[in-house]
Amino acid sequence: MLNVLTELAQHVAKGLRRMPKTLSSMYFYDDIGSRLFQQIMDLPEYYPTRTEFAIFREHGAAIVAALSPADGGEFALVELGAGDGAKTKLLLRELLAAGPGFTYAPVDISAGAMTGLVAALQQELPALRVEPVVEDYATALDQLRTWPGSKAVLFLGSNIGNFGPAERLDFLRQLAAPLAPADRLLVGFDLQKDPRRIRAAYDDAQGVTAAFNLNLLTRLNRELGADFDLAYWQHYTDYSPLNGAVRSFLVSTRAQKVRVATLEETFDFAAWEVIHTENSYKFTMPQIEALATEAGLRVVASFTDAAGDFADVVLAV
Structure with missing residues (x-):
């Protein structure tokens, strides 16, 4: 826990000293945040999961046919962020119904989530198997390099x-690096659609997403001894069809000072100043194909829902 808190404290110190101030969405997911996200996935407005x-x-x-080795041999199905x-x-x-021998290797940083998943399976x-x-993803990707078989x-x-353009390209290149020609990569992409x-x-x-975003401040109060007064913060989201980016913010509704005890530091916020907490980019199929090419990958197959809201794309080096 000490390492996690130290990492969080370092991230907050760096993020709140920046202009504009920024915190990563990776810290949304404490126990309360995880429960709120489960509620979000069931909301009528939230289409990606469905x-x-x-x-x-x-x-x-x-x-399954697109992911399985052509020779029908054994392979590992590795899932990053299994949840x-x-x-x-x-x-x-x-x-299992198709019958090829395979092993499922779920990857998650949460030991608790992994224990629950393995028990359920x-x-x-x-x-x-x-x-x-x-x-974490980086360590798991290093391990993939020595993983036997397909x-x-x-x-x-x-x-x-959730990655910005440069980070997204770098991450896909990291995913591609340990792959052999027979290996496959399946990535989910939310597609551009009605901006509303x-x-x-x-x-x-219902305000569940707002509660999810604001819970980040509650976490900082609890774990870092911060004194964010949630009565003076609000959630705001915008979407730009020009670059396909949803951006989420926490907005300070008045001029205020916030003390973070763990950092022994006080941060000033102007009225209506924001903390940028999340990006969520939406894509077109030509953008996906261009991104794959730039990352040293090619599109093997793509699968969409009937409305064309989402695409699961199978890639290979």
Whole structure:
């Protein structure tokens, strides 16, 4: 826990000294934040989770065929950020039904989440071979270089959209580096659509997304001894069709000072000054193909829902 707090404290110190002030969305997910995000995924406005489920239900067999080795040999299905594995279970059932020998290797930094996932899989899919990896992405990617046999890597849920353009390209190159020609990479991309629908997905009428964003300040109060008064902060989101970026902010509604005890530092906020907390980029298929090419990858197959809201794209080096 000390290392995590030290990392969080260092991040907050760096982010709140910047102009504009910035905090990473990776720190949204404490226990309360994780529960709030589960609620977000069930909201009527939040389409990404439902649409990726629909893709897996409709195209599961074809996706499995695109991910499996051509020679029918053994391979590992490696999922970065496995979480509760709800969507992936659809693919796992297809793989088990198809019969090829494979091992599922979920990767997550949370040991607690991994324990729950493995227990659920043992109960629901007892024939499945599971080798959990409790590591961050960078460490897991290094381990992939020495992974024996073929592999298919999953990065689902439009998480690629949380990276800025330069970081996104660098991350895809890191994913590509340990892949052999026979290996595959499946990435989920949220597609550009009606701008009003996109914005509503990140600013729902019930205020759950606002609570999710504001919970970051509650976490800093609890873990770093900060004194953010949530009565003087609000959630704001915008979406630009020009670059496909949803941006989320925490807005200071008055001039105020915030003390962070762990840092022994006080930060000044002007009225209506913002803390930028999240980006979520949306894509077109030509953009995805161009990004893949720049990262040293090619599109093998792509699968979309009926409305064209979301794409799961199979890539290879």
